[in-house]
Amino acid sequence: MSPDLHQRRLPSQQVGEFTVTALSDGYLGARLDFLANISPEDAAQLQLAAGISDPAAIHINCYLVQGRGRTILVDAGAGGLNQWGGELLNHLARAGVQPADIDTVLLTHAHPDHIGGLIDAAGGMAFANAELVVHERELAFWEDDGNLGQASERARGNFLLARSVFERYRKNLRPFTTNDVLPGISAQALPGHTAGHCGYRFESGGGGLLIWGDIVHFPHIQIAHPQVTIAFDHDPLVSAATRARLLDIASSDHLMVAGMHLGALGFARIERFASGYFVVYET
Ligand SMILES: [Zn+2]
Ligand SMILES: [Zn+2]
Numbered sequence: 001m002s003p004d005l006h007q008r009r010l011p012s013q014q015v016g017e018f019t020v021t022a023l024s025d026g027y028l029g030a031r032l033d034f035l036a037n038i039s040p041e042d043a044a045q046l047q048l049a050a051g052i053s054d055p056a057a058i059h060i061n062c063y064l065v066q067g068r069g070r071t072i073l074v075d076a077g078a079g080g081l082n083q084w085g086g087e088l089l090n091h092l093a094r095a096g097v098q099p100a101d102i103d104t105v106l107l108t109h110a111h112p113d114h115i116g117g118l119i120d121a122a123g124g125m126a127f128a129n130a131e132l133v134v135h136e137r138e139l140a141f142w143e144d145d146g147n148l149g150q151a152s153e154r155a156r157g158n159f160l161l162a163r164s165v166f167e168r169y170r171k172n173l174r175p176f177t178t179n180d181v182l183p184g185i186s187a188q189a190l191p192g193h194t195a196g197h198c199g200y201r202f203e204s205g206g207g208g209l210l211i212w213g214d215i216v217h218f219p220h221i222q223i224a225h226p227q228v229t230i231a232f233d234h235d236p237l238v239s240a241a242t243r244a245r246l247l248d249i250a251s252s253d254h255l256m257v258a259g260m261h262l263g264a265l266g267f268a269r270i271e272r273f274a275s276g277y278f279v280v281y282e283t
Pocket of ligand 1: 109
């Protein structure tokens with residue numbers, strides 16, 4: 001973590017009764033040739049133009065939501081898995097919250113950089129008192145033996161990790177099928193990235209926020225060029241269509257958005273520009 005991130009206050013937004021705080025988990029290493037529909041050279045150029053010094057590093061956010069009597073974590077970062085992330089608990093402590101205080105974990109999807117942090121160093125539940133809330137489609141996908149049988153070696157590791165996390169939380173697992181997750185919080189299906197990928201919409205006191213999961217991995221590239229997809233997408237065509245539709249809505253509605261790979265500032269609005277869009281961070 002850079003020293004200035006230690007000093008800076010944690011990015012936080014008030015959405016009616018909800019206080020939403022972005023907690024960085026750190027970075028995961030990727031490669032720009034994981035992207036499709038753009039050359040690595042053009043992708044690197046966009047990153048450098050945005051002032052990003054390590055163009056292939058993907059930043060990981062989690063979000064703490066406090067309000068209406070609850071202490072909620074949205075996704076849990078990579079937890080140091082594959083030497084990715086691992087900073088979440090430090091930032092949670094800076095927010096004055098202990099792991100045992102988390103009563104709910106809302107999962108956008110079950111990729112390793114979102115669930116690695118659910119398991120602690122001893123292999124147990126990192127959030128012992130939390131109910132793990134996940135879309136039923138996401139859970140069913142990772143638990144399906146047919147899907148596991150067809151998986152590549154790399155994807156096989158993702159299946160085994162997802163299964164072991166679900167197993168640890170089994171008695172506290174709440175799969176949902178309808179969008180009403182909790183009072184003031186609704187799930188929004190954002191298809192394409194994984195089988196059950198979804199965002200969470202917070203509405204309170206006239207304020208609104210959408211935490212959009214993995215709609216982008218490289219915000220300065222994929223918001224400018226929504227057709228650019230990444231090798232992690234389960235269905236790239238559908239994920240590009242979902243991103244294009246959502247950027248259109250977010251810019252038209254002036255909606256505040258947050259995302260697991262939106263960057264360390266955590267919250268932004270989307271503005272329309274020529275044939276694409278650009279991101280304006282909330283500071
Ligand atoms: Zn993902
Ligand atoms: Zn991710």
